[in-house]
Amino acid sequence: MVLISSNLLNVRHPIAYSSVRVSNECPTIFSSNFQLPTAKNNVSPITHSATPLVVEEPHQAISFLLDRSKRYTLEESKQLHSYIVKLGSSPNIYFINTLIHLYAVDGHLVDARKLFDKMSHRDVVSWTTLVDGYAKFGKMGDAKDLFDSMLERNVVSWNVMISGYGKCGDVEAARQLFDQMPERDIVSWNTLISSYVWNGFSEEAFEMFRDAIIENVLPNKVTFLSILPAVADLGCAFRGGYVHTLIFKTGIDVDGVLCSALVDMYCKCDCLEMAFQLFASNPARRNVASWNPMLAGLVRCNSFEKALDLFRTMQLQNVEPDYVTMIAILPAIANLGAVGIGKWVHSYTQRKKIRVNATLGSALVDMYSKCGCIELSLQVFTMVEHKTIELWNAMVAGLAINGQGKDAIELFYQMCVANLEIDDRSFAAVLNACSHSGLVDDGLEFFAAMKDVYKISPKIQHYGCIVDLLGRAGKLEEAKDLICNNMLIKPDTVIWKSLLGACKIHGNVKIGEFAASHLIELDPSDSSSYVLMSSIYDAAGQLNDAIMMRKMMNEAGIRKEPGFSLIESGGVVHKFFVADKSHPRSEEIYTMLDEMGSKLKSIGYVPNTKLVLFDIDEVEKEAAIYNHSEKLAIAFGLIDSVNGAPLHIVKNIRMCSDCHDFMKLVSDIYNREIVIRDQRRFHHFRSGKCSCMDYW
DNA sequence: ATAGGGTTAG
Incomplete structure (x- = not known):
C-alpha cells in the first residue's frame, strides 16, 4: 500500500499527537484537536468590476477597452461603446472588434450583431468574433450561417466553429470541420481533443493526441491539460506515463495547474504513490485545486482515514476548502461516521455561503444518513431547491439504511408523483428499505413493478435486496429458488452471503451449507463464509462441524478480518x-x-x-x-x-x-x-x- | 493593439 505521510509535505504539525490512535496500516492518521480554519470574508469571486467606470477622456476608454484582464457589465460596455463612437467618424476597427467581443462574451449577441451590421468595413476578426459569440452560447445555426457567408476565413475562424460544435455535443461536426480546414494549428488540435473529452470519447481523444504527435505537431501546455483528463478517464497508467514523459521531453514547465491535472490522472490510474509525490512537489500548494484531486483520489481508493488526515493538513496550512473539496471529502466522512467533522463541513458551507445545490446536497444527505443522523439528512433534503433524482435517491436510501422503511416508501411515492425519471438506483433504495424493515410484500410488489411497469431489468443489487428480504422473513426456500432458477445474472458473493446470513438468523444448516459452498467456491479467501457457517453449525449444536469449518479456514491460511x-x-x-x-x-x-x-x-x-x-x-x-x-x-x-x-x-x-x-x-x-x-x-x-x- | 484551445467532484 501507499504510504501517505504528512512529513512528505514538510508540515510541522503545531499540535502534538497526544491522543492519536494509529492503526497498523496507517502510519499517520488522526491527530488531536481538529482545528477549524479562521473565517475570512473575502470569498465571492469578482467577475465584473465592482465600481462604476469613470472615464475622463476618450483615450482612457481605449485603455479600458483593450485591458484584457477586465470584464464589464452590459451597461459598462455600452458606456465604452458611446465613448468610442464619440471618437469620430471612422473609429479604429480594432476598437469595434473589441466591443463586439465585449458584448459577445457575456451573451449580448443582439448588441454584438447590431454593432457588426453597422460597421462600414469588417475584417476577418470582426466576423470570427461574432461567430464565436454565437458558438459559445450554443447558437450553432447562427454561427454556421455567418461562417458560411464569410469571404475570408483564417484558422481561428475554423477553430471557433470546431469548439462550438464540440461544446454542444456534436463531435461529428467538429471532426468534419477539422478534416476540412485548409490548415491547422495547435489550437485546432487542442480544441478537437477537448471536444472528444467533454463528450466522453476519451479513447478517440487519445487517438487524436497520438496522431498529433505522429504528425510532429508540437504539443503545448493546453494540449496536455486537455489530454490528461482523458487518460484519467481511461484509467490507463501506461498511457499516463507516456504523456508524462512527453511533458518532460517537450520541456514544458509543470506549473500548479498542470501538476493538478497530473495528480488527478495518476490517482485515477491507481498510482497513488506517484500522485502523492507530484502533489507534494506542486508549486501551487496554496491553491485548493491542487489539494482536491489528491483528496478525491484517496477517497476513491477507499483510503478514507488518509483522506481525512490530508483534509486536516490542508486546513493547518490555511488552504480554504471549496465546493469541490466538500464533494470530495464528504464520502470519507460518511464512511468513517465522523459526524462531528461532517457537521463542521455543513456549517462551513453556510459560513462561506457556498450554495448547497443538489450535488452537494446529495453528498450531505448521504453523509448524515451514514452517520445515523436522519433528521439532519431530511433537513438538508428539504432545503435544496432544485431536487434531482440523485438527491431523492440519496434520501430514500438514507431512510432505508436507518430502518425507516415506511418513510422511505412514502418518499419513493412522492418521487413518483414529482415527475422525475425513476431509475434503477431509486428501486435499489426502496427495495433496500423494504428489506431492512422486513416489509416483504411491499418489496416483492416494488420488484414486480420495476420489471413490468418501469421496464427496468434488475441488476445484481436488486436481486440482493429480494434475497435478503425473503431470507430475513424466513422464506429460505423461496430465496434459494430465486437464486437458482429465476435470476438472469450469475449470483455474486453478496447474493450468497445474504442467503447465508439469513440461514444464520433462522438456523438453517442445510441451505446454509449450500450457500457456503457456493460462496467458498467464488471467493475462497473470504473469511466470512467460514465464520458464518461455523457459527450456524455451532448454534445447531454441531460443534464438530463448527470446529471443522474453522480448521478448514485456518489450514487454507485465511485470517478472519480483524473487527x-x-x-x-x-x-x-x-x-x-x-x-x-x-x-x-x-x-x-x-x-x-x-x-x-x-x-x-x-x-x-x-x-x-x-x-x-x-x-x-x-x-x-x-x-x-x-x-x-x-x-x-x-x-x-x-x-x-x-x-x-x-x-x-x-x-x-x-x-x-x-x-x-x-x-x-x-x-x-x-x-x-x-x-x-x-x-x-x-x-x-x-x-x-x-x-x-x-x-x- | 482586436478573435480561438486548458486543471480539481459526480
Missing part, C-alpha cells in the same frame, strides 16, 4: 480493535468497562459466552466478549463526552448478539442514545431498545 470500531470525539476519529490496549487512555477505558459490566450484571445482564467458540473457561470467555471493539469504543465514548450526548460508532463487521444486548442496557442505564452502524445496517439504541427490533 474494529470507530468513534469520533472532538474532531478525531479513534479506532479500536478487539482487545485493543494501545489507546492512550486504555487504562481508564478498561476501568470503565469493568464498572459497566458490574452495573449491567446488577440488573440481570448475563454475558452470552455461547458465542465464544474456543474451549476456554468461563472467566476467559467473559473477558473475550468484553474485549469486542464496540464495547471498548462505547466505554471510551462514555468517558470522553459530555453527559447525555449521543454516541456514534461505526463498525466494519456485524455486531454479535451479546454486544447488541449490552448496548441496549447501556443506553438505558447511562441514559444515552447509541447509534451503531455495522457492515449492513444501523442500530439506534434508546432506553433499552434497538430500532432493528432485534432483527438483523
Whole structure:
C-alpha cells in the first residue's frame, strides 16, 4: 500500500499527537484537536468590476477597452461603446472588434450583431468574433450561417466553429470541420481533443493526441491539460506515463495547474504513490485545486482515514476548502461516521455561503444518513431547491439504511408523483428499505413493478435486496429458488452471503451449507463464509462441524478480518480493535468497562459466552466478549463526552448478539442514545431498545 | 493593439 505521510509535505504539525490512535496500516492518521480554519470574508469571486467606470477622456476608454484582464457589465460596455463612437467618424476597427467581443462574451449577441451590421468595413476578426459569440452560447445555426457567408476565413475562424460544435455535443461536426480546414494549428488540435473529452470519447481523444504527435505537431501546455483528463478517464497508467514523459521531453514547465491535472490522472490510474509525490512537489500548494484531486483520489481508493488526515493538513496550512473539496471529502466522512467533522463541513458551507445545490446536497444527505443522523439528512433534503433524482435517491436510501422503511416508501411515492425519471438506483433504495424493515410484500410488489411497469431489468443489487428480504422473513426456500432458477445474472458473493446470513438468523444448516459452498467456491479467501457457517453449525449444536469449518479456514491460511470500531470525539476519529490496549487512555477505558459490566450484571445482564467458540473457561470467555471493539469504543465514548450526548460508532463487521444486548442496557442505564452502524445496517439504541427490533 | 484551445467532484 501507499504510504501517505504528512512529513512528505514538510508540515510541522503545531499540535502534538497526544491522543492519536494509529492503526497498523496507517502510519499517520488522526491527530488531536481538529482545528477549524479562521473565517475570512473575502470569498465571492469578482467577475465584473465592482465600481462604476469613470472615464475622463476618450483615450482612457481605449485603455479600458483593450485591458484584457477586465470584464464589464452590459451597461459598462455600452458606456465604452458611446465613448468610442464619440471618437469620430471612422473609429479604429480594432476598437469595434473589441466591443463586439465585449458584448459577445457575456451573451449580448443582439448588441454584438447590431454593432457588426453597422460597421462600414469588417475584417476577418470582426466576423470570427461574432461567430464565436454565437458558438459559445450554443447558437450553432447562427454561427454556421455567418461562417458560411464569410469571404475570408483564417484558422481561428475554423477553430471557433470546431469548439462550438464540440461544446454542444456534436463531435461529428467538429471532426468534419477539422478534416476540412485548409490548415491547422495547435489550437485546432487542442480544441478537437477537448471536444472528444467533454463528450466522453476519451479513447478517440487519445487517438487524436497520438496522431498529433505522429504528425510532429508540437504539443503545448493546453494540449496536455486537455489530454490528461482523458487518460484519467481511461484509467490507463501506461498511457499516463507516456504523456508524462512527453511533458518532460517537450520541456514544458509543470506549473500548479498542470501538476493538478497530473495528480488527478495518476490517482485515477491507481498510482497513488506517484500522485502523492507530484502533489507534494506542486508549486501551487496554496491553491485548493491542487489539494482536491489528491483528496478525491484517496477517497476513491477507499483510503478514507488518509483522506481525512490530508483534509486536516490542508486546513493547518490555511488552504480554504471549496465546493469541490466538500464533494470530495464528504464520502470519507460518511464512511468513517465522523459526524462531528461532517457537521463542521455543513456549517462551513453556510459560513462561506457556498450554495448547497443538489450535488452537494446529495453528498450531505448521504453523509448524515451514514452517520445515523436522519433528521439532519431530511433537513438538508428539504432545503435544496432544485431536487434531482440523485438527491431523492440519496434520501430514500438514507431512510432505508436507518430502518425507516415506511418513510422511505412514502418518499419513493412522492418521487413518483414529482415527475422525475425513476431509475434503477431509486428501486435499489426502496427495495433496500423494504428489506431492512422486513416489509416483504411491499418489496416483492416494488420488484414486480420495476420489471413490468418501469421496464427496468434488475441488476445484481436488486436481486440482493429480494434475497435478503425473503431470507430475513424466513422464506429460505423461496430465496434459494430465486437464486437458482429465476435470476438472469450469475449470483455474486453478496447474493450468497445474504442467503447465508439469513440461514444464520433462522438456523438453517442445510441451505446454509449450500450457500457456503457456493460462496467458498467464488471467493475462497473470504473469511466470512467460514465464520458464518461455523457459527450456524455451532448454534445447531454441531460443534464438530463448527470446529471443522474453522480448521478448514485456518489450514487454507485465511485470517478472519480483524473487527474494529470507530468513534469520533472532538474532531478525531479513534479506532479500536478487539482487545485493543494501545489507546492512550486504555487504562481508564478498561476501568470503565469493568464498572459497566458490574452495573449491567446488577440488573440481570448475563454475558452470552455461547458465542465464544474456543474451549476456554468461563472467566476467559467473559473477558473475550468484553474485549469486542464496540464495547471498548462505547466505554471510551462514555468517558470522553459530555453527559447525555449521543454516541456514534461505526463498525466494519456485524455486531454479535451479546454486544447488541449490552448496548441496549447501556443506553438505558447511562441514559444515552447509541447509534451503531455495522457492515449492513444501523442500530439506534434508546432506553433499552434497538430500532432493528432485534432483527438483523 | 482586436478573435480561438486548458486543471480539481459526480
